Amino acid sequence: MLDVPEQVAVRMAKLARLQEEGRDPFRHTRYDRSHLAAEIAERFDELDGQMVRVCGRIMRMNEVGKLCFADLVDGSGKIQAVARADHLPEASFRQFMDLDLGDIVGIQGEVFRTRRGEISVRIDEWVLLAKALRPMPEKWHGLQDVEKRFRQRYLDLLANPEVRETLRKRSAMVAAGRRFLDERGFIEVETPVLQPLYGGAAARPFTTHHNTLDIDLYLRIAPELYLKRLVVGNLERVYEVARCFRNEGISPRHNPEFTQIEAYWAYANYEDVMGLTEGLICAMAEAVNGSLTFVRNGVEIDLTPPWRRLPLLEALKEETGVDFASLQTDEEAREACGGLALGDVSEATLAQLLDRAFDHYIQERTDQPTFVTDYPVAISPLAKRCNHDPTLAQRFEPVIAREELGNAFSELNDPLDQRRRFEEQAVARQAGDEEAHPLDEDFIRALEYGLPPTGGLGVGIDRLLMILRDTDNLRETIYFPLLRPE
Numbered sequence: 001m002l003d004v005p006e007q008v009a010v011r012m013a014k015l016a017r018l019q020e021e022g023r024d025p026f027r028h029t030r031y032d033r034s035h036l037a038a039e040i041a042e043r044f045d046e047l048d049g050q051m052v053r054v055c056g057r058i059m060r061m062n063e064v065g066k067l068c069f070a071d072l073v074d075g076s077g078k079i080q081a082v083a084r085a086d087h088l089p090e091a092s093f094r095q096f097m098d099l100d101l102g103d104i105v106g107i108q109g110e111v112f113r114t115r116r117g118e119i120s121v122r123i124d125e126w127v128l129l130a131k132a133l134r135p136m137p138e139k140w141h142g143l144q145d146v147e148k149r150f151r152q153r154y155l156d157l158l159a160n161p162e163v164r165e166t167l168r169k170r171s172a173m174v175a176a177g178r179r180f181l182d183e184r185g186f187i188e189v190e191t192p193v194l195q196p197l198y199g200g201a202a203a204r205p206f207t208t209h210h211n212t213l214d215i216d217l218y219l220r221i222a223p224e225l226y227l228k229r230l231v232v233g234n235l236e237r238v239y240e241v242a243r244c245f246r247n248e249g250i251s252p253r254h255n256p257e258f259t260q261i262e263a264y265w266a267y268a269n270y271e272d273v274m275g276l277t278e279g280l281i282c283a284m285a286e287a288v289n290g291s292l293t294f295v296r297n298g299v300e301i302d303l304t305p306p307w308r309r310l311p312l313l314e315a316l317k318e319e320t321g322v323d324f325a326s327l328q329t330d331e332e333a334r335e336a337c338g339g340l341a342l343g344d345v346s347e348a349t350l351a352q353l354l355d356r357a358f359d360h361y362i363q364e365r366t367d368q369p370t371f372v373t374d375y376p377v378a379i380s381p382l383a384k385r386c387n388h389d390p391t392l393a394q395r396f397e398p399v400i401a402r403e404e405l406g407n408a409f410s411e412l413n414d415p416l417d418q419r420r421r422f423e424e425q426a427v428a429r430q431a432g433d434e435e436a437h438p439l440d441e442d443f444i445r446a447l448e449y450g451l452p453p454t455g456g457l458g459v460g461i462d463r464l465l466m467i468l469r470d471t472d473n474l475r476e477t478i479y480f481p482l483l484r485p486e
Contacts, residue, residue, distance in 0.1 A: 007134075007135045008133055008134055008135075011100055011131065011132065011133045011134070011135075012133055014098070014100070014131070015131045015133065018128070018131070023128070025103075025104075025128040025129055025130050025131045026130065026131070028127065028129050028130075031053070031055045031106040031127070031129055032053060033053050033054060033055050033106070034052050034053040034054070035047070035052045035053070035054060036054070036074055036075070036076040036077075037054060037056065037072060037073070037074045037076050037077045037078050037079035038076035038077040039076065040052060040054070040079050040111055040119060040121070041077070041079065041119050044111065044113070044119050047111045048111055048112065048113070049110060049111065049112065050110065050111055051108065051109065051110055051111075051124075052108070052109070052110075052111055052121060053106065053107070053108045054072060054074070054079060054081075054106070054107050054121060055072075055074065055104070055105065055106040055107065055129065056072045056073050056074035056075075056078075056079075056104065056105070057072070057073050057074070057102060057103070057104050057132075057158075058070050058071070058072060058073075058099055058100075058101055058102065058103050058104075058105060059071045059072075059073045059078070059101060059102070059136065059158075060101070061097075061099065061101065063097065066084065066085035066086060067082060067083070067084055067085070068082070068083040068093075068096060068097055069081075069082055069120075070082075070083070070096075070099075072105070072107065072121075079119065079120070079121060080114070080118050080119070080120040080121070081107050081109070081120065081121050081123055081126075082114070082120050082121070082122050082123060083096045083097070083123045083126075084122065084123075087122065087123070087124070088123060088124075092125075092126070096123070096126060099128070100131075100132060100135070101132070101135065101136045102132030102134070102135065102136045102158075103128060103130070103131055103132050104128075104129045104130040104131075104132070105126055105127065105128055105129055106126065106127045106129055107121055107123050107125075107126045108123075108124050108125045108126070109121045109122045109123045109124040109125070110122045110124065136155075136158065136159070137155050137158070137159045147483070149163075150475050150481050150483055151483055151486070153479060153480055163476070166465070166469050166471070166476060166477060167477075167479060169287070169288045169465065169468075169469065170461070170465050170477060172287040172288065173284040173285075173287045173288050173461070173464070173465060173468070174241060174259075174261075174284075174461060175287070176283045176284050176286070176287035177241070177261050177280055177283065177284050177459075177461075178241065179283070180279060180280050180283040180284075181237075181239045181261075181263055181280070184237070184276075185237050186237040186238060186239045186263055186265075187235065187237065187238055187239075188238075188239055188240065188241070189227070189230060189235070189238050189239070189240055190240060191220070191223040191226035191227060191230075191240060191242070192220065192226060193219060193220050193243065193245075194208070194210075194217045194218070194219065194220075195217060195218050195219075195220050195226075196215065196217060196218075197218070197438055197440050197442075198218040198219075198220060198221050198438065199221070199222070199224070199225045199437055199438060199440050199443065200220075200221060200222030200223065200224030200225050200382070201221045201222040201224070201244075201246070201407075202379075202435040202436070202437065203221040203222075203246040203247070203248060203435055204221075204246065204247040204248065204434050204435055205218040205219060205220075205221050205245070205246070205247060206218065206219040206245050206247050206256075219245035220242070220244055220245065221244055221245065221246050222242070222244055222260075222262070222458065223240050223242045223244070223262050224262060224382065224456065224458070225440060225443045227239075227240060227262055227264045227456070228264060228411060228443075228446070228451060228454065228456070229443065229446045230264075231264050231266050231451060231452065231454055232446045232447070232449055232450065232451050236265070236266035236267070236452075237263075237264070237265050237266065238263070238264050239261060239262060239263035239264070240261070240262055241259065241260075241261055241461075242259065242260055242261070242262055243257065243258075243259055244257075244258055244259070244260060245257050246258075250482060251474075252472055252473045252474060252475070253403075253463070253466075253474055254474065255462065255474055255475065255478055255481050255482060256482055257478075257482060258460065258461075258462050258474075258478075259460075259461040259462060260406070260458050260459060260460050260461055261280070261457075261458070261459050261461060262456070262457065262458040262459075263276070263280075263456070263457045264411070264454055264455070264456045264457075265454060265455045265456070265457075266452045266453070266454050267452055267453055267454070268453070268454065268455035269384075269394060269410040269453060269455050270373075270394045270395065270396055270408055270409055270410040270455055272455050273396075273408045273409075273410075273455035273456070273457050274307075274309075274371055274396060274408075275305075276455075276457060277371075277398055277406070277408060277457055277459070278303075278305040278306065278307055278369075279305075280457075280459065281303065281369075281398070281400075281405070281459065281464065282303050282304075282305065284464065284468075285303055285468055288465065288468040288469065289468060292304050294467075294468055294470070295470060296367075296401035296467050296470050297401070297402075297470070297472075299367045299401070301367060301368060301369070301400060301401050301467075302368065302369075303369055303400070307368075307369040307370060307371055307398070308368065308369070308370045308371070309370075309371050309373055309396075310362070310366075310370050310371065310372050310373065311372075311373050311374045312358065312362070312372050312373065312374055312375055313325045313374070313376070313392075315361075315362055315372070316354075316357050316358070316361060316362065319361040319362070319365075320337075320340055320357060320361055322336045322337060322340065322357070323336075324336075324350075324354055324357070324376070325376075325391070327350055329350065330348070330349045330350050332350075333345075333348070333349070333350035333353045333354075334346065334348060334353070337353045337357070340357065340360075340361075341360060342356040342357060342360065343356065349433075350378075351378065351379045354376070354379065355379075358372070362399070363399055363402055363403070363404055364402050365402070366399045366400075366402060367400075367401055367402060368400075369398065369399070369400045370398070370399045370400070371396040371397070371398055371399075372396060372397050372398075372399055373395070373396040374386055374389075374392045374393070374394070374395070374396075375392065375393050375395045375397075376391060376392060376393065377390070377391055377392060377393045377421075378391075378424075380393035380395045380409065381412075381421040381422065381424070381425055381437050382409060382411065382412055382418075382421075382437075383395040383409035383410060383411065383412055384409065384410040384411060384412045384413070384414075385412075385417075393409065394409060394410035395407070395408065395409045395410075396408050398459070400467060401467040403463055403466070403467050405459055405460055405463055405464050405467075406457065406458050406459040406460055407457075407458050408455070408456060408457040408458070409455070409456050410453070410454075410455055411451065411453075411454040411455065411456050413447060413450075413451035413452070413453065413454065414447075415444050415447035415448045418443075418444055418447055419439075419444050421437075422437060422438075422439040422440070422444070423439065425437040425438070425439070426438070426439055461477075462474050462477045462478055463477075465477040
């Protein structure tokens, strides 16, 4: 026999005995269930005294004389099942008492309410559908070890109902986002995850290799450039619920694999997209919380539109005294930012210092929903220039509850300007910036056929759910977050 823990060995011995007796639980392929646990509670007045068939996992057992009370948990919740020695055949009652926590059973019986008022099912017949060979975590008192929770997510879901609820809310939130965009004439599309050239964001990609074609490919960091190709092809309103991959660090706010909704809207600009963003996030928030208000880190957040607009460079000048608009070189930026709380600035670039200043002086001080607008063109290579100042881009980022939740532009549709910006990014790449955009000749060719004025938006699903559920760890919102190997 394998070297296994004592409790596992005991359960395996029980399984062997069951199989020898011809009662192998794993022979069952289905169970004809009539009701969910929550449904019985909700419809008790109608179902009282009726026969039902329920199934699920035994998560509590308590023997009181010739009675055995068990909590049966399914995907909807739990219902109490009651086995009576004077009601079941002796062998059936004894075998039920021999069940282990975690075993999966099907039960047929009558709905009733106990003397203590608990809605229950009196067992007439039952069958073991699957044997749990490992004990449940901490006897159903909850799984607390954070590393184990994320590594063995199935145990986390079994032991912590609030985790199941968060992930159900995730599904409802994405469905609400889809519904919101569908109702406004957007169509859902799919773009390549494996790409010969990555783009659409400032990030390092994961690289893989296609053996037949003998070429390197990249997991997409964003679907943006492909979605805009579709707009060129006269699909005027498109969106994608996109899995994206960025070869970056892991932290409570970052996971290398994440989900975002990206949408592109022909003949609209970033002002139009601000309204779209307000509506989209509000629709998803209501799906999670049933309201446009929620509490995050003790602060009540109100998503009711319209949201505040805050020009980035004006806000930074007011908060720091540094006029980033006047800075031309990295050296000037280091000198100007030397007295700010931005860490070691000795090797930082102008773009990096601007990003740090945004994080510390804007994002970390912004609770109520705000559109931070008008970023420098130098750090916005895919956005159209502002008419009032060609050094600024028609770009915004929504910030809510001190979290940056997305990115949006009036999309750059001038192929000549786009080529110049890609070439500037190539210079930055040669200087060591691994996150600079590569030059995508096919995308420029698409622009040369004509991209109408277009507004684009990307919203991070994982991070939005994180703030709506008031959790401080992005991994709480992801079914299977990436972890170091055991």
